[in-house]
Structure formats: C-alpha cells, structure tokens
Amino acid sequence: MSWDTDWDRLEQSSCACGNGSVVRREYSESDDWNRSRGGYYGQKIQCDDCEKKYKIEGVTKYYNAPPWKSDGIIYTEYLVPLNMTLNLDIKEERLYLNLDERIVSSFEKEQLNEIVDDMIANKYSTRLKLSDSRYVVGMYESTHKKRGLPKIIELLQGCVSRYESYQWNPLRMKERNEEERLRIEANARIIEDVISKSYKLNFKQVKEVDDI
C-alpha cells in the first residue's frame, strides 16, 4: 500500500524582527483505502538575526469540537528564544494497574474487610448492603464480564492479606494525583510564560517559482 501526495506546498510567515521570513512546507497524502494524513516539514528561519535568537517549536492544542466540525486539533508554531522550550509534558501520566491493584488503591484495608463480610453475609450480588460492595462488583464485572461473588471474595481476601505490599493505597494514590496535578499546572504556567516571550508564526501559502 503506497501513499500518494495530494499536495505539497510552500508556506511563509514573517519573522520576529520583520526583516526576514520563516518557511515551511505543508503536505497531504492519501492511499488506496481513502485514508489521508498530512503535516508540516522543512521549517526554516530565513533571517540572520532571528536565526541567532530563536528556534521553531510547535504546540498542539486539543479541544472539544462538535462532530460536524474539524477534528479539534490546532497546531501553532512559534519562534521560541533559544534558551527556552515549549516542549514540556502537560499530560497526566497514566498508571496501568491490574484489577487487584485498582481495588487496593481505592479502598482502605478495613473497608475491604467490610466488603468481604457484606458479600459473605448476603451471598448474591443483587442483595449487597454496601455501595462499596456494589462498586467492587462493577469493577470486577467490567474486567471479567462476570459477577459471581465467590471469585470476588477470593480476590478481595488476597488483596487484604497482601495489602501492605501494594504500591498504591488510597492515601498514596491521593498524594500521587496531587503531585501530578501540581506538576502539570507548573508546566502549563511555564508554557504560557514561554509563549508570551515567543513570536507566533502566521503561515500563508506562497507561490513557488515552479508554479509560474
């Protein structure tokens, strides 16, 4: 399967000082399956002064767009001072936890014991008294597509007996999420500050010599 170029065109923006320019190429290509992809390449600062002070960096912003609009992505490029960067991580780092790890990260050991007691006493998932118990059944069901209590009780008893060996309990998880939130906020503030010291490029398509 090969990709065919639909277009590949030159774009130009003024530079920060106004005496030169910045260029890039935008391309779009598609294949026999009607898939398409595209992007930019060949960014270059064509100004002696700005080249000594800046580099080109891009920021991708995602937003919620209605389905009939575009795909909700805006890509903006800037001339960024050489000693700064916009490439800071502002995505929450995802934790990939197994079901037992997620259960331990959500409940104190004492709560797990209460859930086990509830399940043993009431025997059926439809008769459970505690909302925590029903929540655990839901977690189990979304992973295993079953909701029989004996297996869930077995799992919970394992969680209780090894509780101290788990990395994430509710307290540590709360602390971790708070640290993660602060880290992302700090990086977002730095990015805002760097953008305020950068020059936003405004590319427009330009005619190439070959076109004439």
Ligand SMILES: [Zn+2]
């Ligand atoms: Zn310049």
